Amino acid sequence: MAVSAVNAMHRLPDLSRVPVVDEVGVNERVARFQTRSIKSASKIEALKLILSMIDLTTLEGQDTPGKVRQLCQKAIHLHDSMPGLPHVAAVCVYPTMVGIAREALQGRDINIASVATGFPSGQAPLSVKLEETRLAVESGANEIDMVISRGAFLAGNYQLVFDEIMAIKEACGDAHLKVILETGELGTLDRVRRASVLAMHAGADFIKTSTGKIQPAATMQVTLVMLQAIRDYFYETGRMVGMKPAGGISQSKLAVHYLVMLRETLGNAWMTPEWFRFGASSLANDVLMQLQKQATGVYQSADYFSKD
């Protein structure tokens, strides 16, 4: 990495220099991605890639160890009657469930992601956020999905948000840090772009749209703006940052359009689970149904796919 990149990573950038975003233009570009017609072999390839990029998620107050174990089984055995399927990228749970997931995924090449830092609101003191992060990592999480302090960001207190991300990054150790911007609370695409730049400069390995608890969650519009911010950061520093749209993507057709957007914005290097994830709970079964349809020509009832 160039010297300038190392320096750039540890200083709050001048956010007034971040390019502005024109919402009408973003909508037009998104509409154009959606006119891409993805058929036959390219569709099957896309569907399998989507499966491998899923962070299978359960983030409910009513989560139980049993529910988490069941989810981990699904992560390993997506649909064993269909040969040649990949496994998902990760399971994503609350810190208290990380230990359960670690046991259930023993010996498997599936990551354990844990939300932390007072998820979903982020309304907790920094010391609590740091403690929660350390606890999740110690319990076995190798990916941490943190939330930014939206209140501070909206108030213009960028330094606080920046410092917080830096501190959490340090607490993560070797675990990868995904920074959730909660775009549904940021209000404008200009803020989404600035928050993306801030998070990347503070050391985020991934930037992520949403907690899934606020509407709207991921949209193609905010994802495009974040991908463009990732691209500019790569142009500038040479460092790749990953992207995770989360919440609201439950149809495979929409997920395929996300892949089109990814391919045409960041290129091939990002088309792997290492650099792109879908945060979703019900997407996997829809993708499986589509794959079954491609293989047999008919749709099967939802009852043929395990609901977890």
Place this chain on the structure above:
Amino acid sequence: MAIPENKLAFGDGWQYSPAPESIDHIKVRKKYDLFIGGDFVAPVKGRYFETINPATEERLSRVGLGTELDVDKAVAAARKAYSSWSRMKAAERGKYVYRIARILQERAREFAAIESLDGGKPIRESRDVDIPLAAAHFFYYAGWADKLDYAFPGRTARPLGVAGQIIPWNFPLLMAAWKIAPALACGNTVVLKPAETTPLTAMKLAEVVADAGLPPGVVNIVTGAGDTGAAIVNHPGVDKIAFTGSTAVGRIIQKALAGTNKRYTLELGGKAANIIFADAAIDQAVEGIVNGIFFNQGHVCCAGSRLLVQESVADQVIQKLKDRMDTLIVGDPLDKNTDIGAINSAAQLETIESYLAIGEEEGAELYQSACPVPDRGYWCRPTLFTGVSQSNRVVQEEIFGPVLAIQTFRTFSEALSKANNTRYGLSGGVWTDKGAKIFKITQNVRAGVVWANTFNKFDPTSPFGGYKESGVGREGGLHGLDAYLKLEA
């Protein structure tokens, strides 16, 4: 932003499988006669010419070669129809025009596929732009038919008579709609000559006109080449000439019409400046540059073929533009994923290629995307020229292909002066986050259309036309009615 160094890769990995538009449902006859007086009639001299698919170089059909004798018949038929058509109750006339619009919508898929087959434009554009807009023009002008007195209050609007209309090959059906719809709504009858390389959708439109039950002779379509067009221009029975095409031909027409009583509108070439200020939404502006110059293979008279970019963001814009160009798919016009189709003809490809050579001779740096192109057919990869000056031919002359000349500027006044330093004045574009700058540009760029934070947007309600060598008169909107009416006190 630092000097760009890191390049994205788009070449390998996940590719889109072919997604061709089905053409099983379309009907193209082996041979088309001329459409005169409500019937398809063979050309008097019995000669035909071929129309080919520029993506495969294969023959699609043979089309009648109209001569002076055929034009004479067509003008006579139009004259005969004029007496009743012009006196028909205006609301009734409007109904016929509405009917054309509706049939076009119903048969949109067929028209889109034929437009792409015959002209080489990607199906995405013929499907989403050409055909819907053509129908929209008929709808729009149908509505005016019985409201002309309100369009020009205090004056009596009367039709002109027989309109001779000569259209280009870049938007075949759309240009036919731009010409025919206002002419009919105002009570004129027409003799239309489609372009030599793209006659098929006009002949399909003749079928629509017949299906819509228009009185014989109200719309006549005579196919042919330059001589056929000249015969229309010089015919004494024609009251108005509407031409869209090159400035060179426009000049010949204007000379021919000098001293006659014929009215005329000419919509000619362009070399539009697309101005990007440093405060613009850069990523959306890059998209606008792409839409401005690569739309329809750059075969667009109002294309944003000159990019003026403020120097502080120039490197960034060019880097993003190059990466974006690498994602553009050049190839089969019928594939739904194609972004850039076939160049319309061998002759046009030759013209474009001659300009690529001229640009390099002039010392410009050429960049083309690396995408593969098919072996047969006429193709040109999206192309940039950097390091060009106002005095270069690739900056001054209309190339009519996917070729963009890029210059930088430092100050507002430099941008304005470069934008206006052209023989043309058809269109322009400005990209900035500041409203005041938008108004300052739009008030001072001498062009018929200036788009702000967008490009190549068309609507039937908006007038279109140029200054200087870009033409005379306006088409579209209220202004477009004026071109087909005598306004009396």
